[in-house]
Amino acid sequence: MKNIEYFKPTTIDQALRVKQEMGREACYIAGGTDVLVLAREKKLDCRALISLRRIPELAGISLQDDVLHLGPATTLTDILENGEVARELPILHDAVQVMGSTQMRNMATVGGNVMTAASSGDTLGPLLCLDAVCRLVSPGGERRVPMDEMFVGPRTTAAEPDELLAGLEIPLPAAGGAISSGAFFKLTRRAAMDLALINVAVQLWVNPDRATIAKARLAAGVAAPTPVRLKQTEEELVGAPVAEATKEQVAIRAIGRECRLRDSDRCSAWYREEMLRVLIPRAAALALERMGIAV
Amino acid sequence: MKRMIEFELNGQQVTAEVDGGDLLLSVLRDQFDLYGVKESCGAGECGACTVIIDGRAVTSCLYPAMEAEGRSVTTIEGLAQPDGTLHPIQESFIEKGAVQCGFCTPGNVLSAKALLDKNPDPSEQEIRTAIAGNLCRCTGYHQIVEAISHAAGRKS
């Protein structure tokens, strides 16, 4: 890329203003680990980059009234090292831990992962299971979009071109004394630096009896053109004995009804299905284990 | 659009004229003759271009030069003393046979330095995680892991 203008706004308003003036010719860059790979492949058509790295309002993690506010420009390393995320959101901690390499995690941001909206994006299943909410801002104002409505097509989000992802809000699963935990698994050909062949996220809430399920969230990546929640299965699990979530039969039914597996040059649909059958029950079992419930 | 930026490079304040599309990798090589910063994949996959910015290892092939402004950048050339005395990590790499063709070595040494500066007594797993983004076609990694844990012992 040559003759590119590079803006380093320090407030959200400045960033929006530049974007408004330049329109499609400008594109946001956070960690750059997707943007610069696209640029290298000459698939990025822009004359200006608007950096989100120096906007304090966009980065950082804070807890307020049982809601974790996750700045979209927070790096994966900062998420990985955050104690509250490790304790309250193991499902997200698991995912960040197996993303890219140390160097990638030092640069890449969670907001970049959301806005790239790849079906393989490892934070997306966890954010879906946590019922995260995206705060989108534009010169016209702000709106809140549930994560579940963000992924509208392959690598496409519900955000308008002039909208900036300004915040991610995650209600703590264990708020108000609820009993909940989650887990994430990713299948790759090698241990590091690999995109998922398939990934699975499960968050479970159990009733005070610790024997039945109060609420369930299941999501899978690379199982359809976008990350998907397995909603029918989530509903069927409500009220069921906890062990139900760990049954292969339940996974098989979910895959058949709610996934659209495909062959790709990285792996076959058949293999993806076989592995989903293993990983969905495994993630559910680990979530239960983290609540001290043996199945 | 070219602009002058100022940053700290291997302990010295420097200025450079860079375009918004320039990568730190090419600025370090072409303007500062720091050929220890290697380009291999150019896409974040191999770690050959690793540098340390404000204490964290990053791949300079995916780092906009403009972002270096006001920050502190360390390349392999910044590790040895001015009189040529090598850094303990470099000594350990030589001693443990962790250098063969040498192409991955600057990146591996810098990943090791970023790790040890933060965590002076890492476990083997922590060492392996720190260098997971640094590919080596020669050594089979064992010697690199050994060199890093040796360097950790030596420093403490």
Ligand SMILES: Cc1cc2nc3c(=O)[nH]c(=O)nc-3n(C[C@H](O)[C@H](O)[C@H](O)COP(=O)(O)OP(=O)(O)OC[C@H]3O[C@@H](n4cnc5c(N)ncnc54)[C@H](O)[C@@H]3O)c2cc1C
């Ligand atoms: C070697 C390598 C390994 C990788 N491994 C993984 C992996 O294991 N798992 C995985 O999921 N991904 C992986 N990725 C992909 C990438 O690192 C992630 O998607 C990362 O989270 C992107 O974040 P970023 O900050 O670098 O995004 P950027 O490249 O800066 O931005 C990505 C997109 O989001 C937009 N954007 C960013 N922030 C905002 C915002 N706040 N508001 C509006 N738009 C915004 C940008 O305009 C751009 O379109 C890997 C990439 C590389 C190069």
Ligand code: FES
């Ligand atoms: S050249 Fe930068 S990671 Fe390979």
Ligand code: FES
């Ligand atoms: S020594 Fe040759 S690539 Fe590592």
